[in-house]
Amino acid sequence: MSTSTPETRTATTTSPGAGQTVAKRKRKHRKFDPWGLVAWVVGLMFFFPVFWMVLTAFKQEVDAYTTTPKFFFKPTLEGFRAVFDQGVGTGLLNSLFATSVSTILVLALGVPAAFALSLRPVRKTQDALFFFMSTKMLPIVAAIIPLYVIVSNIGLLDNIWALIVLYTSMNLPIAVWMMRSFFLEVPGELLEAASLDGASLWRAVREVILPLVSPGIAATALICVIFAWNEFFFAVNLTAVQAQTMPVFLVGFIAGEGLYWAKLCAAATMAALPVVLAGWVAQNKLVRGLSFGAIK
Template identity: 65%
Template sequence: MSADTRTSLRPARGRATGGVLTTLTWLLALAFFFPVAWMAATAFKQENQAASDPPTWFFSPTLDQFRAVIEGGSGTYVANSAIATGVSTLLVLLLGVPAAYALSIRPVEKVSDVLFFFISTKMLPVVAVIVPIYVVAGQLKVLDNIWTLVVLYTAMNLPIAVWMMRSFFLEVPGEVLEAASVDGAGLMRTMRSVLLPMVAPGIAATALICVIFAWNEFFFALNLTASRAATVPVLIVSTMTSEGLFLARLCAAALLASLPVIIAGWVAQKQLVRGLSMGAIK
């Protein structure tokens, strides 16, 4: 075989492998996505179609299950989740952004010790502190109180926010800050009109990560709430235990509960990577 034919064969073979790889990619993507699609499809079924053997593939979709979930008193749970997620995320930013500033732009001494401390609290297993938190919350009469969850979710997300925001502050070019101080801008003005606008995308990414973790949190919510402060994950579990056989309704509830985070994650895929790596990966 001459060298010529070999080189002309190459692109054809490359295209064939490319086709195989692309097909494989789609198959895997469909496989990973399938359980979510199945959950969504089941939510639109009647109960007898949802739990059928063999599975029902074709059906006329109904909104009955969604109606049952929404009208079945899910309002309190959603409101509690919204408060716990929203307020804790706000608190995390209020505490975390200045802290990150003090660990990057105008650093305190022993920056790496402080960073080490923050990250080490993420490694402290939650189960190791749940007992005293439960007992003390009981003595303070703040069990089944949504503000208890707000405080705990703030502590849970604060280390992530500090690390993430620090990585965004470190990206602000030094010349910008120098220029601001030469212009005589004070600390607050530099912060407000120069620094914050530059790290705004970082703040958004940090908020997204905090919202995901707080919205999905279950362990504290299970152990520290009962009827008044219970959040959405608790609602799903109680639906499962009380109405375990109502698979379609369960799927509708699970889908509705997951949708806010799914949509936020789809929209902000780039920020997601940075947030999940706590700012290490740009």
């Protein structure tokens, strides 16, 4: 009777051919991919202006405005102090308030509309969808004069609520179209099963449908946040001091005399930071939402 140790059995099962196969696989994985290098180069090219903006925000003005770019310098917070001295808090709070409230209103109005146009379609659904998108076909510059007259007559010039209404109407068609595509990926049989179990329509939507499309809601909300946060045309024409937003505040650093690159980069860094943080917090749901229904 022969006995075999674990080392013997391992040596028996692991043949030289299997070792060669593993080595080939490792060499295959280590194979140089030129397209991967191109992707890295393109990504770094897109990221470099943002990196340079943040770097310049910590420079002094004499180091920021030089013919030869300076990569090594003594960091300073003078640019950020100057931004706070010029009242960045007002623009930052106005942008946060207008963006958050308008996004909440867009979701409150857009999610039921998208649900009705997908899982519970109404008559002439295509006409309703075309009406939503037709509101985006008119150039903003063509509508600014009547909008200015209306806002002036109702006493909402330099008022943050005028921007909230406009941002909501601006983002609502996009939100409806995005959310409708997410709702269309949900099987209608789920609602039928929930109704057979005795659940009401509102309960079925709240406990069955909305958890499934929550990544799509997060992606839609982030898109609306970006569009509302970066909007400039309405804000610069309908606000002055009390309701100015961050994009309008940034324009104040563009002066006819003197160059203030460090201060401008510090203000731009502060303006970009909330959106970057929002995208970082919602990155998992954002990736799931943007790829929702891509793989069957």
